[in-house]
Amino acid sequence: xxxxxxxxxxxxxRPKVEKKLFDRNKVIAGLVxxxxxxxxxxxxxxxxxxxxxxxxLDTPAIxxxxxxxxxxxMPTEWMRANHMQMLVDWRDNVVRTKELNVPTxxxxxxxxxxxxxxxxxxxxxxxxxxxxxxxxxxxxxxxVAVAPNCFGxxxxxxxKLAEAK
Amino acid sequence: xGMDRREFIRIAGLSTLLGLGGKGAFEILAPGRVEAEIIPAxxxxxxxxxxxxxxxxxxxxxxxxxxxxxxxxxxxxxxxxNPPDDQLKLDPAVAHRYExxxxxxxxxxxxxxxxxxxxxxxxxxxxxxxxLCNHCANPPCxxxxxxxxxxxxxxxIVMMDMHRCIGCRFCMAGCPYGSRSFNWKDPRxxxxxxxxxxxxxxxxxxxxxxxxxxxxxxxxxPACVEVSGGAMVFGDLxxxxxxxxxxxxxxxxxxxxxxxxxxxxxxxxx
Numbered sequence: 001x002x003x004x005x006x007x008x009x010x011x012x013x014r015p016k017v018e019k020k021l022f023d024r025n026k027v028i029a030g031l032v033x034x035x036x037x038x039x040x041x042x043x044x045x046x047x048x049x050x051x052x053x054x055x056x057l058d059t060p061a062i063x064x065x066x067x068x069x070x071x072x073x074m075p076t077e078w079m080r081a082n083h084m085q086m087l088v089d090w091r092d093n094v095v096r097t098k099e100l101n102v103p104t105x106x107x108x109x110x111x112x113x114x115x116x117x118x119x120x121x122x123x124x125x126x127x128x129x130x131x132x133x134x135x136x137x138x139x140x141x142x143x144v145a146v147a148p149n150c151f152g153x154x155x156x157x158x159x160k161l162a163e164a165k
Numbered sequence: 166x167g168m169d170r171r172e173f174i175r176i177a178g179l180s181t182l183l184g185l186g187g188k189g190a191f192e193i194l195a196p197g198r199v200e201a202e203i204i205p206a207x208x209x210x211x212x213x214x215x216x217x218x219x220x221x222x223x224x225x226x227x228x229x230x231x232x233x234x235x236x237x238x239x240x241x242x243x244x245x246x247n248p249p250d251d252q253l254k255l256d257p258a259v260a261h262r263y264e265x266x267x268x269x270x271x272x273x274x275x276x277x278x279x280x281x282x283x284x285x286x287x288x289x290x291x292x293x294x295x296x297l298c299n300h301c302a303n304p305p306c307x308x309x310x311x312x313x314x315x316x317x318x319x320x321x322i323v324m325m326d327m328h329r330c331i332g333c334r335f336c337m338a339g340c341p342y343g344s345r346s347f348n349w350k351d352p353r354x355x356x357x358x359x360x361x362x363x364x365x366x367x368x369x370x371x372x373x374x375x376x377x378x379x380x381x382x383x384x385x386x387p388a389c390v391e392v393s394g395g396a397m398v399f400g401d402l403x404x405x406x407x408x409x410x411x412x413x414x415x416x417x418x419x420x421x422x423x424x425x426x427x428x429x430x431x432x433x434x435x
């Protein structure tokens with residue numbers, strides 16, 4: 001074997017450094033505990049099924065509607081996918097009327113494809129029918145774990161202004 | 166098989182339409198609409214420049230308080246001084262710091278600082294001046310807002326978009342009239358009777374009078390004007406037939422801190 005040289009001189013052979021994991025048991029135990037801790041949510045929910053959201057349409061305002069009028073401002077499937085974008089559009093159109101950076105500003109009356117007109121208002125139109133936030137809105141919002149902050153300001157007890165006066 | 170000329174032209178025309186535009190061409194030409202759209206509300210009050218004249222001669226203390234109460238009721242303005250629940254009662258020494266005001270009364274020397282002569286008419290000295298956002302034509306609050314949460318509409322209303330407000334309070338520093346209030350606490354428990362047609366606010370946003378933009382859109386006068394019994398007049402400054410212009414023609418009016426160059430649009434008849 002060739003001589004091994006370091007800065008202090010020559011050695012007969014390369015010094016043997018023991019390749020070893022110090023405190024092996026503690027380290028491995030710690031790793032196992034760490035892995036279990038961060039995967040606890042997985043273990044806890046293993047095999048559990050979460051009930052599908054069941055939004056409830058049974059409110060006094062909806063019951064009062066005639067059978068052919070029992071529909072939302074847009075088709076249900078479309079609303080399910082796009083209501084958040086629609087509400088943002090409504091907001092921009094109503095609040096930021098004629099603002100330069102919102103090119104869509106037009107007004108506060110929403111005309112559905114079937115020609116029916118609605119006031120573009122979360123408080124006064126949506127919550128008018130869907131006055132049951134816990135059974136309607138929260139159902140899906142909780143299921144997909146989103147927390148929209150609409151309800152911090154918009155009162156859930158929507159009522160037409162005319163009735164309030 | 167025969168085909169008369171009329172039938173031939175009809176089929177040829179429809180085929181051309183189908184060839185050029187496909188199925189969509191028929192849908193566009195068909196009566197009704199293809200897509201949902203948003204249009205201006207019918208019956209909305211429109212103006213080139215909204216302005217307000219407050220006739221202090223007609224305004225007594227009771228009417229002034231009534232106007233303020235009507236405004237605060239329809240806009241769900243919280244009351245931190247007299248909360249609806251005794252448990253919510255705040256230390257009276259600090260309660261006024263949380264106060265949210267859209268429309269309130271001041272004495273002359275507070276409403277028009279520097280304008281009072283040394284010996285003011287006694288009647289004016291004790292007059293309750295109704296003060297609110299002046300909806301300035303040159304609004305400093307709009308200039309300083311970093312998020313454009315407050316902005317000037319085409320009809321002159323200085324509007325708030327609560328969705329965009331980040332609560333930096335630059336506008337409060339910019340406004341020389343103290344017309345803006347900050348929500349230091351969650352306001353909802355402090356709203357006495359929740360008015361269902363209007364949202365409340367959240368902690369951390371600035372709010373102020375909006376000239377009842379939501380009522381104008383329905384063709385209604387602002388809430389304060391409605392209950393003022395003629396002491397407040399609201400209308401289009403650009404329309405020379407409007408009542409506002411009539412008052413401005415007839416009476417001498419003053420404005421708050423007009424020398425600052427904000428061009429306030431609330432005029433006072435004293």
